[in-house]
Amino acid sequence: MLPGRVLHPRRPWEGRRIVLGVTGGIAAYKIVQLARDLTRLGAEVDTILTAGAQRFVQPLSFEGVTGRSAATELFSAEGAALHIKLGSEADVVCVAPATADLIARAAQGRADDLLTTTLLATRAPVLICPAMNDRMYSHPQTQANLRHVSEVLSYRVAGPGTGPLAVGEGSGPGRILEPHEIVEEI
Template identity: 45%
Template sequence: MNIVVGITGGIAAYKAVGVIRAFVLLGHDVHVVATDAALRFVGRPTLEAISRNPVHTDLYEGVAQVRHVAIGQAADLIVVAPATASSIAKLAIGLADDLLGTTILASSAPVVVAPAMHTEMWVNAATAANVATLQSRGIRVVGPGTGQLTGSDAGVGRMVEPDEIVAAALAALRPRDLSGRRVLVTAGGTREPIDPVRYIGNRSSGRQGVAIAGAAALRGATVELIGANLEVSPPPGVRLTEVSSAAELAAAAATSAASADIIIMAAAVADYRPEITTQSKIKKETQGDRLRIDLVKNPDILAGLASTRHRGQVIVGFAAETEPDDSALLALGRSKIVRKGADYLVLNRVGWTEGFAVPDNRVLVIDLAGDIVMEASGSKLSVADRILDLLA
């Protein structure tokens, strides 16, 4: 998705770096349009390094490419953070005396603004009227929050944190087609303890499951995320239950499944666990050149949930496979979905450099009949939305 981040001249401009970074990490193409005043607070090299694109500031640059309107025409979303009292006033009257102003006027994309100013400016009748005007036109206003402002001042007017801005901005694009539904998502990789220090685990970071949970929340669902040793931050707007082992994940899922309309089992769960977990660290001095660990099979959590589901509940499983041949991969999936009893199975190929701990994914989704119902590739966020499209 092509996202324009507009930055205006306030002390909160440094927080815009966090907004840009979050969008980039989610796989979006971010273009920064900064006012001259904004660059007094945060440097162009920083913005270009984080966005991975040139920063645009001058209304008269790229005239041959009609850049003063082209940036806005190409945008899927525009976020202004921070939005000062002056920039809000300009937006309200349609003033386009700089590149950010022309970009917004030339765009049909959703616009999200994050105000930042001193309390007296925020509560001023002129600002209140301007904000009301923007909202009446469909512009989403996020914040401001209450807290420490510039100098010794404190109160309402503080720009909200980057993760809240990003969540609100992405929500502006999504249909609320999961409103009123409860979604349970598992993510991450389980760890089966050998002793208090060591464990048997896998390379799952939790990125795909976290992306699904965040996307479901943005589409209106009430989301619980059961996270097993996540290497990424959980998304805002979801309830997080942290677990470590397969047994802990199974217990948490069994408790939460009863109230869920949709269950998406994206976690990479260990198939086996050590039969005995020692209570003190195993010493190599006492073990010699070889260490024998007997493993026992873990319960099949997905099959267990499918066998006890309530009427109308939809269950989606994941299968991470290293099979390089597409036909053989599909055959593995068809066999597995019959054993598991899920409604859908998401097949994704994994290996040393794909699937786990990378920002992109490529998946194939089959139904219980073994038919291919969807294929998707791209950022894990875009894959998450494609999966949810099947369930909405």
């Protein structure tokens, strides 16, 4: 998914910028490890946390592993055009976990927070990593939204995995891919 560049053998993603959008699902805690892994590979990781994500993980966690400030607000002291800056500088935008709500808002072209405005502003490839309860994932509207972001918006959808779920009954589809699997997808 990343465009080709000359790679450094120890830090193969040196000079590549990844915007990591984190939404409000229980799987958000796993994305701290993803940010760490991407940073260790040499990528510059800019993190956007939605309001829902901040109920599960704190910006400081991402700042600690990436060495960069995590963005949380559409309108902040960093400037009104932060979404344009993030979108234009990204080599890849990865949304993980991508909740049913975020997928629906992206499918509708909504621009009501920093993450959705960045999705609209970027021309970089977008990777969506769904994570939700199996009933929500299999709902016809969620499936229609996933088809829309994939077929109409040309976003790549990776996952979800199948296995034990944090919320709900037992196991099934809806589990977030593991961080190393998401790295492979990027």
